[in-house]
Amino acid sequence: MPRANETQKAERLNRARKLLQQVDQLADAVAPLAQDCSISPRQARRYLQQAQGLARLTSYWCQSNAGQSEQWPRNRPDKPRR
Numbered sequence: 001m002p003r004a005n006e007t008q009k010a011e012r013l014n015r016a017r018k019l020l021q022q023v024d025q026l027a028d029a030v031a032p033l034a035q036d037c038s039i040s041p042r043q044a045r046r047y048l049q050q051a052q053g054l055a056r057l058t059s060y061w062c063q064s065n066a067g068q069s070e071q072w073p074r075n076r077p078d079k080p081r082r
Contacts, residue, residue: 012033013054015036016033016048017051017054020051020052026045
């Protein structure tokens with residue numbers, strides 16, 4: 001099976017994020033994501049873990065920049081490089 005392209009990855013991450021909002025535990029979302037996206041449970045778990053990380057980063061970004069200009073925090077190790 002060929003690798004997923006960027007569009008497929010984005011769609012799978014968005015689906016994973018939505019599933020995580022609907023379930024209590026990550027394990028409960030593995031089977032539905034695997035079935036919906038026709039991927040293995042192991043791949044589904046990886047997408048779900050990545051979606052969890054994105055949710056944490058988004059939450060951090062929203063909390064730290066409430067009412068501030070849009071600048072990346074200097075103390076973040078994953079700051080975009082120029």
